[in-house]
Amino acid sequence: MSTVEQLKKQLVEQGFLALTREYEAGIPETLEFALDDGLKVQLLDTGVIVFEPSSPANTDLVISSGVHGNETAPIEIVDDLVRRILMQELSVHNRVLCIIGNPVAMNMSQRFDIENMNRLFNGKHQGKEHHEALRAKRLEDYVKDFFGKREDATRCHYDLHTAIRGSKYARFSIYPYPDGRDWNKEQLSFMLASDINTILLGHQPSGTFSYFSSHQFEAHAFTVELGKVKPFGENTMSDFAAITANLSTLIEGKTVNVKAFDNEDFNLFEVKDELLKKSESFALNISDDLENFSSFDAGFQLSEDSDGGYRVEEDGEAIVFPNAKVPVGQRAGLVVRKTRI
Template sequence: MHQTVPAFLQDFLQTTLSSLTPECPEGAISGTLSWKWLGHGAILFYRTNIQSSTNSYIISSGIHGNETAPIEICNQLIQEIAQESISIQGNILFLFGNIEAMRQNKRFIDDDLNRLFSGKHHEMPQSKETMRALEIENIIQRFIHDSSQSSETTFVHLDMHTAIRGSFYKRFAIAPFKIGPMLSKTLVNWMGNAGIEAVLLNAKPAGTFSYFTSQLVNADALTLELGKALPFGENNLEAFSSVTLAIRQLISGGEIPVASMTPKVFKIINELERKTDSDFRLLIDDEVENFTAYPKGTILATDKDYQYCVTHEEERVVFPNRHVKPGLRAGLMVIESDIEPHIAS
């Protein structure tokens, strides 16, 4: 028999922003659908009539607090699952990342949360983000432990973002570094259905959330960049309908249709480095779009005895940002690749 949806699930975003804690940490919505609260911003849904699920999903957003459209999409999906408008298959964890930054409509408070995973928070002075990174890692480890009911269990992690600037490819993904195949054919096909136009293959380990899950449990993980960052209430969620529909298909266990397009593949070949506060110069305009191309010989960044000069016939810049702290990357340099994401890199 269908039960009343708990009030805190009717608007989980507002519950999270208000720091509300459910009176009971778990419960049932119906005879076959249950939920479990794993901490602030973390809610798990699972089927109780399935003895051993082989599919587990992590859908995260708000790792950067001012990237609000994915947060609102997740809130909508949580409502639909709680109302049983979506019949899920498997275990599904929704996670809102940097909650304090979400409250303040900031990218972060002290440190970029998406540089602090895989234990990198231990290397930094304690801050709101280092503590949250540790908390999220613990939530994920608990979810994985509880979901790994058999050796056949597979994990998919979609970490959804929006960008601070425009992009030549409006929606794109970053696949974290792996030895061997970086993504399954199923997820590559999923990207085509979601309207993801390009995918970047990362060439080395990183402190990102998607790298953490990909290494922890060999998850099929993606960082998704889905458009422009806007404040809460200013997003046109209809513009994200292809992504939302593709997520619904994925978590409901439906067959992923053969995509009419596949994303263009780029490999990350280098980073623009910021070494100092005073001497760093990024020779890229703040309004330049992601994937803007530069010809061989172009100098893009300097810092004391460091300079970055384009060495390939053409290189494209992604995520240029002059405002990062010393020691962090100020941009990624990419070139087009003929490597397929499901082939060993």
């Protein structure tokens, strides 16, 4: 059997995740074939697969997972979507790019190996030669090629994650900084229909995968946090039923039924401040298992640092992504507060 035939057999019989695991550093050859219904399948790289129907509907859809290697639920969601597509249980009517972002870290069961990949996009990989920087660059190129094929399509990118710690709200999305464009209320309604009613509105450009797609291609892009990190096989997939169903509906080229946007249906948060780790003496005055979006009263000394740290200014300020272990100079958490749009 030729290498290509072997790869195809592995992909179809063992699945996208198993193949990505086996070839963490890259596949021996790229793969292209068509299913019975004419759907073109291209395996472009390890963890990178494109589906193109012969006459696609108007949405170009990127579904990414595993940018953080230990965030297994999103990887299992993507693996299952790919399996259903290959089995022709799920009929593809939009162009779809599915990604497992960081196979090396995934095989290590770690968030990352050398550097947090979700801070390396939008050119932040430049000048770096380690494998995660190179992978971020390649993923950018695949997304660029994918979106670049059509000018008039609606571009969407849902980058699926799970969080290190629990959250006061089980699921939430980060809506990347829109560079002056309006927040898209239909997309927010799509999130609500996907059982995600907590949204953190991005306040500035960043190195995330979703910001890259939003900034470079004006895609409707989100970092979607689906719950807490768990090992493979320990996720409760029914927790993700709504988003999985809605992504399937989009893949099928059908319309997802959504409710008109209403601020009352959401917990919308804006960023009030960033906790920048300025010195090795930085510390957070919270417990290790404090949930994301936990709030504080005015006057609470949230962090200590060489410059005095951060004292809460208004009742209700909350913290998201606290992580005192980041290197000096990096963000150790976000202070957020409720808002409306």
